Amino acid sequence: MGVVVALATTLSFFLIRLAPGDPFSALLENPRVSPEHVARLRAEYGFDGPIHEQFASYVARVARGDLGDSFTHRRPVRALVSERLPRTMLLMGLALATSFALGIAIGVVQAWRAGSAVDKVLGAVAMFFYSLPDFWLALVVLYIFGYKLDLFPTTMIPAFHLGAVPWWERLGEAAARLTMPVATLALLTTALVARYQRSAMLDVSGRDFVRTARAKGVTEHGVLFRHVLRNALLPVVTLLGLAFPALLAGSVFIERIFSYQGIGYLTVEAVRNGDPELVSSLVLLMAVLVAIGNLLADLLYAVVDPRLRARA
Amino acid sequence: MTGPLLSVRDLRTTFPTPNGPARAVDGVSFDIAPRETVGLVGESGCGKSVTSLSILRLIQPPGRIEAGSRIAFEGTELLTLDERRMRAIRGARISMIFQEPMAALNPVFTVGDQIAEVARVHTTASRREAWSRAVEMMRLTGISDPADRARQYPHELSGGMRQRVMIAMALMMSPPLLIADEPTTALDVTIQAQILELLRELQQRVGMSILLITHDLGVVAETASRVLVMYAGEVVEEAHVHMLFEAPHHPYTEGLLAAVPRLGEARERLRVIPGTVPAATAWPTGCRFHDRCPYAWDRCVAEHPPLYQIGVGQWSRCHLAEEPERRVAHRATSATGIAGSSTARDV
Amino acid sequence: MFSWLLAALLIGGVCWGAARWRVAPAAHPGPWRTAMTRFRSQGPAMASVYLLVALVVVTALAPWLVSFAPTDTLIAASEQAPTLTHPFGTDFAGRDVLSRVLYGGQVSLPVAFLSVLLAATIGTAYGAAAGLASERVDGIMMRLIDAVLAIPRLFLLIAVLAIWGNPSVPMLILLLGLTGWFGVSRIVRAEVRALRGEEWMMAADALGASRRRTLWRHVLPNVLSPVIVAATLGVGNIVLLEAALGYLGIGVQPPTPSWGNIIQDGAQALFTVWWMFVFPGLAIVLTAMSFNIAGDALRDALDPRQVGQR
Numbered sequence: 001m002g003v004v005v006a007l008a009t010t011l012s013f014f015l016i017r018l019a020p021g022d023p024f025s026a027l028l029e030n031p032r033v034s035p036e037h038v039a040r041l042r043a044e045y046g047f048d049g050p051i052h053e054q055f056a057s058y059v060a061r062v063a064r065g066d067l068g069d070s071f072t073h074r075r076p077v078r079a080l081v082s083e084r085l086p087r088t089m090l091l092m093g094l095a096l097a098t099s100f101a102l103g104i105a106i107g108v109v110q111a112w113r114a115g116s117a118v119d120k121v122l123g124a125v126a127m128f129f130y131s132l133p134d135f136w137l138a139l140v141v142l143y144i145f146g147y148k149l150d151l152f153p154t155t156m157i158p159a160f161h162l163g164a165v166p167w168w169e170r171l172g173e174a175a176a177r178l179t180m181p182v183a184t185l186a187l188l189t190t191a192l193v194a195r196y197q198r199s200a201m202l203d204v205s206g207r208d209f210v211r212t213a214r215a216k217g218v219t220e221h222g223v224l225f226r227h228v229l230r231n232a233l234l235p236v237v238t239l240l241g242l243a244f245p246a247l248l249a250g251s252v253f254i255e256r257i258f259s260y261q262g263i264g265y266l267t268v269e270a271v272r273n274g275d276p277e278l279v280s281s282l283v284l285l286m287a288v289l290v291a292i293g294n295l296l297a298d299l300l301y302a303v304v305d306p307r308l309r310a311r312a
Numbered sequence: 313m314t315g316p317l318l319s320v321r322d323l324r325t326t327f328p329t330p331n332g333p334a335r336a337v338d339g340v341s342f343d344i345a346p347r348e349t350v351g352l353v354g355e356s357g358c359g360k361s362v363t364s365l366s367i368l369r370l371i372q373p374p375g376r377i378e379a380g381s382r383i384a385f386e387g388t389e390l391l392t393l394d395e396r397r398m399r400a401i402r403g404a405r406i407s408m409i410f411q412e413p414m415a416a417l418n419p420v421f422t423v424g425d426q427i428a429e430v431a432r433v434h435t436t437a438s439r440r441e442a443w444s445r446a447v448e449m450m451r452l453t454g455i456s457d458p459a460d461r462a463r464q465y466p467h468e469l470s471g472g473m474r475q476r477v478m479i480a481m482a483l484m485m486s487p488p489l490l491i492a493d494e495p496t497t498a499l500d501v502t503i504q505a506q507i508l509e510l511l512r513e514l515q516q517r518v519g520m521s522i523l524l525i526t527h528d529l530g531v532v533a534e535t536a537s538r539v540l541v542m543y544a545g546e547v548v549e550e551a552h553v554h555m556l557f558e559a560p561h562h563p564y565t566e567g568l569l570a571a572v573p574r575l576g577e578a579r580e581r582l583r584v585i586p587g588t589v590p591a592a593t594a595w596p597t598g599c600r601f602h603d604r605c606p607y608a609w610d611r612c613v614a615e616h617p618p619l620y621q622i623g624v625g626q627w628s629r630c631h632l633a634e635e636p637e638r639r640v641a642h643r644a645t646s647a648t649g650i651a652g653s654s655t656a657r658d659v
Numbered sequence: 660m661f662s663w664l665l666a667a668l669l670i671g672g673v674c675w676g677a678a679r680w681r682v683a684p685a686a687h688p689g690p691w692r693t694a695m696t697r698f699r700s701q702g703p704a705m706a707s708v709y710l711l712v713a714l715v716v717v718t719a720l721a722p723w724l725v726s727f728a729p730t731d732t733l734i735a736a737s738e739q740a741p742t743l744t745h746p747f748g749t750d751f752a753g754r755d756v757l758s759r760v761l762y763g764g765q766v767s768l769p770v771a772f773l774s775v776l777l778a779a780t781i782g783t784a785y786g787a788a789a790g791l792a793s794e795r796v797d798g799i800m801m802r803l804i805d806a807v808l809a810i811p812r813l814f815l816l817i818a819v820l821a822i823w824g825n826p827s828v829p830m831l832i833l834l835l836g837l838t839g840w841f842g843v844s845r846i847v848r849a850e851v852r853a854l855r856g857e858e859w860m861m862a863a864d865a866l867g868a869s870r871r872r873t874l875w876r877h878v879l880p881n882v883l884s885p886v887i888v889a890a891t892l893g894v895g896n897i898v899l900l901e902a903a904l905g906y907l908g909i910g911v912q913p914p915t916p917s918w919g920n921i922i923q924d925g926a927q928a929l930f931t932v933w934w935m936f937v938f939p940g941l942a943i944v945l946t947a948m949s950f951n952i953a954g955d956a957l958r959d960a961l962d963p964r965q966v967g968q969r
Contacts, residue, residue, distance in 0.1 A: 124703075127955075131947035133899045135906050136940040139926060143933065208415035214370055215410075216481065217403035217433050230420050245811035252813065253903065257926075267817065268907065283818045287810045306420055306465045 077281045080266060085285075088255070088262030092247050094182045099189035099243070104236060106190070107197020111232075112224055114202060122194070130191035135253035138184045142257055145180060181258045185250050189243055196239050200232040207231075237301045244293030248286055316343035317489055317521050318367070318385050318406075324378035325359075325366045327592075334592035336362040336375075338545035346488065349515065349522045351536030351553070353529065353568070357589045359545040360525045364491045367523075368402055385489070404434045407482035411494035413474035417466040423477045424450075424462025430484040449480040454510055472503035476510065483514060490515075491523045496531060508535055529572060533557060538625070541565050544590060544600035547619065551626040561628035563605045599631065606641040607632060662723045670716050674709045694884075697960035704956030707949035714946060718764030727755035729762040730914050741934055748934035750924055759916040760939050766917040768946070770832050771897040777836025779890045782843025783882065789844065790851025801848060808841050813903065820909040828911060831904075835897055843889055850882045884961040888954055895950030902943050918943050 106126070110119045129137075204210065205228050213227045251264035259265075263282060270278040302308040325337040337359040344350050352360045366377050369390065383390040385406065390398065402408075410416040418426060427446035431437045437445065443462070450458035453476040466474055475495060482490055492511065496504040512535060515522055524536055532539055532553065539556045541549040541564065549562040560566050567585040587604040590596055596603055602612040611631050620633035632639050698704055717724065727745075732752045741748045747756035789800040815838050820826060826834065898918075904910030905919015906926065913920050918939040925935025 127948060127951060128944070131895065131899075131944055131951050133902050133906075133940065133943055133947075135903055136922065136936065136943065139922070139936055140940070208410065208412060209418040211370060212408075212410060212416045212478075212481075213418070213429075215368055215402055215408040216430050217399045217401070218429065219399060219433075222433070227418055231418070234420075249811040249813040252817075253906070267814075279818055283810070283814050286814050290811065304420075307467050 077278055080278070081263065081281070081285060084261060084263045084266050087260065088248075088251055088264060091178065091181055091185065091255070091260065091262060092244075092251060094178065095185035095189065095247055096240075096243060098182065099186040100193055100236075100240070102186070103190040103193025104197050104233070106194040107201060107232075107236075108224075108229060110194065110198040111201030111205070111228075114198075119198075123198070126191040126194045128191075129187050130195065132188065134184070134188055134250045135257065137187065138181075138254050138257040141180055141184050181254045181260055184258075185247060185254050188250065189247060192243070192246075193236065193239060197232065197236050200235045201228055204228045204231045234301065234305050237297060237304055240300065241294040241297030244297070245286075245290045248289060315387070317346045317348075318344040318383070318523075320363075320367070321382040321384075323363065323366055323381040323383065325362050325371060325375065325381075326378060327375040329593055331591075331593045335545055335595065336592050337366060338595065340542070340545070340547055342540055342547060342550065344489065344521050344523060346521055347515070347519055348538065349524060349536045351532035351539040352523060352525045352542060353527065353532055353539060354542035355527060355589055357592065358542040359592075360542050361493055363542070364408065364493050364523065364525055367491065368406055368408055369398055370402075370408075400434070403430050403482075403487075404485040405487050406489045406491065407485070407487045408491040408493065409475070409478045409482050409495050412498050413471065413478050414466060414498075416478060417474060419466055422463050422465055423469065423474075427462070427477065427481045427484060430481055434485055445484065446480070449484055450477065453477075453480045453483075453514070454506075455480070471499050472506060475499060475503075475507055479507075479510065479514070483518060483520075486518050487520060489521050489523065491525070493525045494527070495524075497526065497528070504531070511535065529557075529568060541568070544595050545592060546600065546629060547627075548601070548629040549627065550619070551622075555623070555626050561622050561626065561633070562601075562630045563607055563632070564601050567604075599629070607639050609638055611635075662720070666716055666720050666724060669720075670709075670713045673712050673716070677708065677712075678705065694957075694960040698956055701956045701959070703952050704960075707952040707956075710945060710949045711953070714764065714942075714949075715768065718761050718768060721758070721761035721765060725755065725758040725761060727758045729754060729759045729916050731755070731758075747938045748932070750921070750932070750935055756921065756935060756938060759921055760918070760942055763916040763918045763921055763939065764942065766828060766911055766915060767898060767901055767919070767943075770828065770835065770901055770911075770917075771894045771946075774832045774835035774839060774897055775890050775893045777832065778839035778893065779843055779886055780840075781836070782840035783847050783886055785840065786844035786847025786849075787851050787882065790848040790855065797848070797852075801845070804841050804844055808845075812838050813900065816900075816904060817907070817909065820904065825912045826910070828915075831901070831911060835901065839893065839897070843886060843893075846885050846889055847882050850885060854881055888958040888961065891950055891954035891957055895947040895954065898943055898946050898950070902939075 106122055110122050113119050201224075205224075210223060210227055213223050218227070248264075251262060252267055253264070254260070255262045255264035256268045263285070266278070267282045267286075270282060320343070321341045323337050323340045324335065326333045326335050328334075340359070340363055342350070352363065354360045362371070365371050366381075367383055367385075367390070369377070371377060377391060381391060385401070390401070393401075417423065424443060424446050427449060428439070428442035431442035431445050432439070435442075447458045447462050450462060455461050455473060455476050461469070461473070466477070469477065478495075490511075495511070496507050499507065508531065511522065511524075514520075522535075524532065526532060536553050539549075539551060539553050540547050541556075541562065543564050549556070549560065549565045551561075556565065557569065560569055564585070567583075570583045571585065573579070573582060585604055590600065590603075597616075598614050599605070599608070599612040599617050602608040605612065615631070617629050617631050617633075619627045619629050622628050622633055732754055739745060739749045745755050745757065747760060750756055750759070785800070785804075789797045792800070816834060819834060901910055901917065902919035902922065905917050905921075906923045908920070908923055910919050911917035913924070921939040922936045925932050925939075
């Protein structure tokens with residue numbers, strides 16, 4: 001994990017430095033901006049001096065937790081991030097939970113009735129969702145459910161209430177607002193999980209210990225849900241590690257389309273507005289998040305597979 | 313009870329393949345009496361494992377047991393039994409242990425759990441009761457510190473211990489018939505001896521019959537009282553163990569016995585049976601062994617031999633039973649060298 | 660419309676030929692032949708192949724099939740819903756969407772193919788090198804890969820493209836290829852490692868075969884099948900990725916149409932110009948789905964464990 005962070009830091013640093021010119025060259029075009037001002041900005045944002053000095057100071061800064069200031073927002077990056085990150089985490093957490101629960105269930109059903117019409121239909125549907133571009137699906141969902149059917153709010157601006165509001169109403173509002181983005185994010189991942197789970201189940205079904213279970217007199221039901229499932233969950237847990245970065249990438253679009261102020265939204269804005277400090281910091285942040293996600297997945301794997309537990 | 317414990321008649325099990333149906337078991341018949349150990353011997357691909365799986369009806373589709381096969385256990389016809397009653401028999405009346413205990417045990421459950429599962433499936437025992445019975449069973453199969461061991465996972469145990477666990481699992485309900493499919497093949501020789509000893513001991517104690525499947529003649533010599541030799545999906549010889557080893561009739565059995573190298577014997581080359589086992593999708597015509605047999609003559613190519621009775625309790629599927637004067641080796645066999653040796657030249 | 664008929668005939672001809680092509684049955688079919696037979700016996704797989712053929716033909720023949728050039732602007736006819744003259748409608752600048760979608764395919768499809776080719780080549784080389792190297796070198800090489808894999812590809816691309824500006828199509832192919840080879844290298848390295856342990860490898864070594872000979876004659880053919888599967892699935896992925904980049908405005912730049920940037924144009928006025936995101940979207944979905952189905956079927960067909968089973 002340390003390697004990841006190190007790599008990401010280096011990467012994000014060099015990405016900006018290696019770009020032709022620097023972020024401030026554009027300002028020079030503007031006749032009303034004096035060169036001294038630009039030079040000052042350069043110094044302020046750490047773009048002057050020899051490259052290795054810059055790198056050193058960058059690393060030092062990041063180690064302290066100071067991610068610099070956002071050029072466009074005129075606020076420290078850290079403040080922005082701490083504001084937006086929890087929202088994205090909530091979105092991703094919900095999407096992750098839903099998609100895995102649903103995906104595992106579908107995969108099990110498919111394996112149970114392998115080869116039947118149910119299996120084929122579910123498989124085709126999963127394949128379809130898996131092949132959708134996430135931003136496109138989001139647009140479609142927004143269009144159909146938000147606009148045409150007007151089931152969910154299309155903006156994220158919290159409703160204005162006079163006086164105190166009972167918590168369940170507030171929860172309901174939050175739920176309504178979250179449904180579309182979570183559903184969209186989840187749909188794509190569910191398809192992937194279902195495919196994985198199904199093939200894992202079928203793989204495990206061919207193993208010897210399943211035959212032993214049958215030879216013991218265990219019912220088909222017991223074989224599937226106790227013996228096969230428990231083992232088939234293992235590869236799906238590794239999927240958790242993979243799903244994390246995928247969801248993060250997906251959030252970029254989803255948040256933008258559903259106007260959800262999380263870090264995905266922030267990233268897109270930063271890219272559009274050419275805010276280098278923010279972009280590089282966000283890249284770094286994403287990498288760290290993914291690394292953490294992988295770590296968690298590894299831990300979970302150890303919990304689930306007794307072969308990986310260190311014996312006391 | 314009178315009559316055999318298990319009676320198999322005309323068992324045929326086939327598997328569909330892209331090259332046509334593979335007739336893995338093609339007309340096998342035998343009996344097993346109570347308290348008897350019967351050895352089922354043959355090379356890989358002869359159908360012995362499939363036979364044992366067929367008895368327990370563990371053949372997964374698309375493989376199937378053909379109509380016309382009969383398997384009677386304690387008087388009941390197994391092949392027409394409904395699934396629920398068959399399940400009641402599996403693990404409780406007929407148990408099976410397998411070759412690779414590491415693969416045959418579920419890696420994510422403790423061994424105690426897996427043994428106890430047998431009791432929970434077949435009786436109304438509570439978790440605690442089933443567990444303590446499992447521990448007791450483990451003790452009986454010679455596992456030290458059974459209470460601790462029961463909480464361990466299969467990967468934490470040695471090969472021999474895993475096989476003991478499998479035996480414990482199989483004997484939880486004291487079944488009258490145990491099918492042991494190559495129980496010692498994956499184990500060290502010393503452990504092999506221990507496991508065989510254990511099986512003998514338990515058989516005495518529980519009073520059960522064992523169908524011991526193996527390709528190792530040494531194992532059979534030690535444990536079985538009667539032996540069935542299988543080749544190409546059929547039983548080719550059946551005899552009491554002493555007769556088989558002292559006076560084998562079928563040329564295949566002869567070949568098998570001759571192939572075992574003996575300590576102290578001075579030879580330059582090992583004796584082998586020339587040729588290879590034919591594919592189950594295309595059994596040869598006539599006698600299925602004719603293309604590898606040193607004595608074969610034209611009758612063998614044309615006519616499929618039935619099981620001739622050679623003596624008391626000895627049967628052989630070979631025309632030599634009717635024409636014993638033909639037992640003259642006219643084909644270069646392993647006794648003089650390897651016929652048509654191609655092994656040295658192929659890379 | 661005549662040209663459409665011709666195109667349909669061409670597609671039909673190719674597909675019919677593909678279906679009819681009888682592979683001579685051999686007594687001992689090699690792994691490729693068996694795989695081909697298995698692949699062709701799967702309905703959905705062949706259907707997806709036909710679909711892809713159709714797509715390729717239609718996009719390649721675009722200039723003959725459409726009556727409007729993709730960059731012809733007719734302000735008067737802007738933002739029209741689908742009609743007979745404009746089966747896919749027009750966009751905000753009056754450009755025919757059908758034409759843009761077909762020409763877009765001329766960009767999106769080759770970009771996907773070529774970048775996957777690039778990625779597969781680099782990945783195979785790196786993975787093979789790592790697999791054949793010593794433990795330590797292999798460890799370092801793969802650790803690097805793991806670290807890089809942790810960064811979502813999209814972010815990498817966003818970061819690079821955001822800062823370095825509008826890419827040309829070759830540039831895009833290069834970038835996509837350069838960011839896509841990590842997964843392939845892992846697969847290849849695993850295969851090579853596994854093969855190394857097998858006895859026949861040691862036999863080849865014992866017989867004095869040089870490293871290079873070993874690589875070419877023995878290792879690569881075995882490694883090829885998972886790479887092909889990964890590549891097929893990868894093309895589907897890239898189509899989606901390229902579209903995503905286009906949507907963000909950092910992929911193929913307008914006015915050159917690509918499926919992604921057509922959707923971007925349409926997303927601005929989402930609720931009124933639905934045809935601008937439905938049609939290119941469908942094109943993307945169909946392509947991606949076809950590659951996914953084909954890749955899956957290929958994986959099943961090449962899997963040596965599937966003997967006589969469903």
